[in-house]
Amino acid sequence: xxxxxxxxxxxxxxxxRNPSAPAGPVISDNRNPxxxxxxxxxxxxxxxxxxxxxxxxxxxxxxNVFTYTAALSCYAxxxxxxxxxxxxxxxxRNGIEANQITYNTLINVFAQSxxxxxxxxxxxxxxRNGIEANKITYNTLIxxxxxAGLGVExxxxxxxxxxxxxxxxQITYNTLINAFAQLxxxxxxxxxxxExxxxxxxxxRITYNTFINAFxxxxxxxxxxDIFTDxxxxxxxxxRITYTSLIKACAHAGKTxxxxxxxxExxxxxxxxxRIT
Numbered sequence: 001x002x003x004x005x006x007x008x009x010x011x012x013x014x015x016x017r018n019p020s021a022p023a024g025p026v027i028s029d030n031r032n033p034x035x036x037x038x039x040x041x042x043x044x045x046x047x048x049x050x051x052x053x054x055x056x057x058x059x060x061x062x063x064n065v066f067t068y069t070a071a072l073s074c075y076a077x078x079x080x081x082x083x084x085x086x087x088x089x090x091x092x093r094n095g096i097e098a099n100q101i102t103y104n105t106l107i108n109v110f111a112q113s114x115x116x117x118x119x120x121x122x123x124x125x126x127x128r129n130g131i132e133a134n135k136i137t138y139n140t141l142i143x144x145x146x147x148a149g150l151g152v153e154x155x156x157x158x159x160x161x162x163x164x165x166x167x168x169x170q171i172t173y174n175t176l177i178n179a180f181a182q183l184x185x186x187x188x189x190x191x192x193x194x195e196x197x198x199x200x201x202x203x204x205r206i207t208y209n210t211f212i213n214a215f216x217x218x219x220x221x222x223x224x225x226d227i228f229t230d231x232x233x234x235x236x237x238x239x240r241i242t243y244t245s246l247i248k249a250c251a252h253a254g255k256t257x258x259x260x261x262x263x264x265e266x267x268x269x270x271x272x273x274x275r276i277t
Contacts, residue, residue: 036063040070049074063094069102076109081118084109098129104136111144119144133164139171146179151188154179168199174206181214186223189214203234209241216249221258224249240271 043052075084103126110119138161180189208231215224243266250259
């Protein structure tokens, strides 16, 4: 429900009407939507999400698409999908049209909570309302399907992304590789990796760690070390995840000596082992 703003008398205008009235500074109630967005964003950056939402709710009647979107992003961080949906519906009831960022934010709210069907429903609504999906939209959908272990859907979304002429970026490829790796589809993951390289998109530590871990899970020790060698040749520093995955690969293959050698190398690099290592 929207309420009209309470009028705050302007001292300047009062002085104009009544010359005998005391002059003073104009008092601002900070209800400008742009100011509200900036204040919400500032609270978000300080990780004060509940305060940001409280601020949004206290300014009922002044919200616009930007303030609603800023509030939705806070609900995403707090993983409160149902509350986010309520706010989205309130926004629609108030006649405020969602934009691309609003839809992407709401899809992300459901994605972070693992609600695949709800995320896709918002994506469908987005398309039905004539709002074009972008790279962020597709990356988020790929991620939510990947987390749910839905390999067929991951590939379908990626193909739709390609059909729309939207170029994949490093995030897209890393998400795809991780999705197939989690499903044990190493060949499919490697095919995506090859495509990534052919497009001139550089692999990063996340890419290599995903591959090494995937090969480790499948007991493919030689392949894991081949990827590790390629990683080093590109000047990418290994981290604890890299070494832990290599140790895991050696352990699965019964190569105790090699596992210990990797552990020693890890220590020589000043990388501390954790409980998993």
